[in-house]
Amino acid sequence: MDDIWLVILGLAAATFSIRMAGAMLGARLPQSGAWARILQxxxxxxxxxxxxxxxxxxxxxxxxxxxxxxxxxxxxxxxxxxxxxxxxxxxxxxxxxxx
Amino acid sequence: MFKSGNNTQEFINGFKEVVPLAIGAGIYGLAFGLLAAQAHMDELQVGIMGTTVFAGASQIIAVERIVSGGGALVAIIAGAALNLRLLLITASIRDVYAGRPFWQVVLGAHLTTDENWALMLSARAEGRSVGYWYLVGAGLMMLLVWLMATIAGVTFATAIPDPRALGTDFAFTAAFIAIARSLWTCHWDFIPWVTSFVVVALLILPGFVDGSWAMIAGGVAGATLAGLRRNG
Structure with missing residues (x-):
């Protein structure tokens, strides 16, 4: 029973961190050149x-x-x-x- | 590109246009509810998990790990590994979050899923200037349908048919085939796309890695090739 709440909490924290990391990382990568073409x-x-x-x-x-x-x-x-x-x-x- | 219309209209358009995709995800939601019932989860837990995790495939794999007795840590790692693609997905639409207040970045990032991300790109490929509020409107519809479907699934677990028997498990694949077609812009896409396919096939057919790792490797390989090419 406790396992369920632990998984909900752990997976929610991990997933939110992943989504935010992408948004932050995207903002920090250069706007032109190879990196920009890769993201595009x-x-x-x-x-x-x-x-x-x-x-x-x-x-x-x-x-x-x-x-x-x-x-x-x-x-x-x-x-x-x-x-x-x-x-x-x-x-x-x-x-x-x-x- | 036209000047962007008002935010409310964009929100409503996203909210409405994602409905076919949301129904596709809702079918998985019912399947997730069935699994959650096997893990003895109640409606409250399913609702909280759907709202806070909001990533269907990872919820399914995590709860499946619990049902098969794998333990909480394995369940979290398996689910998080499956969600690593979301890092690439949010990074690839950085312009959507750019220059927004922090709470809007948080809201937009949390509401970004495979479906509304792809729908927004598809709308842009048609020349429409949609962005943040379109993504958020579509994300909210996805969340509402996901919650309704998963809670209905756990409540009526015994009465729901297997999606495979109806062929509805193919909804997701068919939807993404249509979206890939709308993202096709010119022959420059051809070699990167073939590269993505070949990398996935080489990894998945011999059974080297599971699907989520193959997807990340294939997507990155194709995009890197496109990025390193001159005049790409």
Whole structure:
């Protein structure tokens, strides 16, 4: 029981420190040159890495659904359409296709 | 870029536009509630944890460590390791917090999640001049939905279906595929993005490291390549 409160407190403190450290660190890094270009490229690369992790942690079903979602995203540029078709695709693959 | 509109309107836009992403996170919230019930957490603990930690994946992994008997220290370390990416996320939008009073930096940093961060970048990629209040409005909606979903999850633990059976666990991946597409600006992004993918694949497929470390390494590798390149 006490473990729960300890974890809540510890994880809350650690997570808040991490978020603030990023905001402070970002403010202290130079506004131009290599560091600035790294920070500017970071969001896109992080999102690609995030998607790569979740697709590669799955199997062929996730890869195919991911490819379908990517095609919808490229053609429609719609967040909602990509989510709805992506979820429908993974549901269909898991229920009706055996890999 | 236009001159920035008034703060209230920006706040409301963020609050509304994040709803599809918040629903995606809410599905994880239900799953977290189920896990919290297994750890014998009550509604108050789930609510306080959601408000103060406010980072879904780390809450899930920490409580999962408790359920599997790993102890408090292991739970905190596992959750914090997963959240190291938030350091890069807040650092990458430094302009949002720049020149603000300290309480606003604290509020904005605490309310920054994968979802509202990505949504704000996506809105900017469309040429809209959104910033701090858009991020905070979207973050507040994320918090409200996260609290409702996690508390509902722990309360109705026995009645909730497994997200995998419905395919809704894929909501997050699909959303981020759409956001990656909107962040694509020009062919200069191609090599850094491929680098990020390859680094993640090399680390994760042989099982060297778990997903959160692979994500950090992949993101940093791609961005570093982009940063060191001339005229990038």
């Amino acid at each position: 490229s970071l969001p896109g690369c992080l999102i690609v890495a995030l998607v790569s992790v979740s697709l590669l942690s799955g199997g062929p079903n996730e890869w195919i659904a991911g490819a379908i979602a990517a095609a919808v995203a490229i053609l429609s540029r719609s967040l909602l359409a990509t989510m709805v078709i992506g979820i429908t695709a993974i549901w269909f693959l898991r229920h009706f296709v055996v890999f």
